[in-house]
Amino acid sequence: MTGAIVKALTVWQPWASLIILGFKPYEFRGWPAPISLRGKRVAIHAGARPVRATEVADLIVRLKGDDAWTTCLKPEALEFLERVKLTPGILPRSHILGTAVLGAPMRSYEIVGEFGGTINDSDRDEHCNWAWPVSEIEQIKPPVPAKGAQGFWDWRP
Template identity: 65%
Template sequence: MKALTIWQPWATLIIAGVKPYEFRGWPAPVAIRGQRIAIHAGARPVKKAEIADLIIRLRSAEAWSTALKPEALAMLERWHSNQLALPLASILGTAVLGQPRRAFEIVSEFGAKLNDSDRHEHSNWAWPLTAIEPLDPIQPAKGAQGFWDWRPL
């Protein structure tokens, strides 16, 4: 199975079903669209400032800019005071990778009228992730950049 490494807290937000898209500067490979992929939480330590920024934006009129569902706020507030609650270097679950869309096509789902992201060059493709299946227990894995091969235990 192909796996994709995603930094925390975003990997856990995907598995929780409150981050319906992964954003990248390139469209997902055609060969794995419609396929189930593993969601891997990278080994990079969680940055408290990134969580704080998401909390601030979710509480504001700019909540749409996070591309998160409102339910993400309570989770982020818990993790802000305890970043160690988020697992690192582990497969958290799987999801079906859908047909990539341009980010400006999906921002209205979150309440925006247009995409004015300051990360436009880095996040201009929205990859839908559906049919989420969390792993219990999660499985430690080293991970890699881009898509990589993962063999479930």
């Protein structure tokens, strides 16, 4: 992969790490992933924004309760998030954490059943976010410092 330009996507922490560790099988956006990137390997970049303790605490509470399905995280994420809650500084920021193959996007309501949720019966489906499957994760160790950007941007490993 060295030298070739790779499209990168900036994701805030802890979600970037959750993707790279395989605990978050979908990235959610308000728009479908570009057709040109579906089936392609993209870099996952952890944004510079500090980890928000309230967001981590909320995910932990939901994962422990009946609303676990609303996180769209695998149950194994709980132990990781509890470590992050105690030491948020363990998560790298402004770094490329790894790469993943981007799948064909689906509406969020199409995937909630995977997590034990109920199917959306709203008449406002058009307002639902897009779920982008991420698979074939390859973690980069150590993570590589990089400035991010909104949307997809070019990264040269």
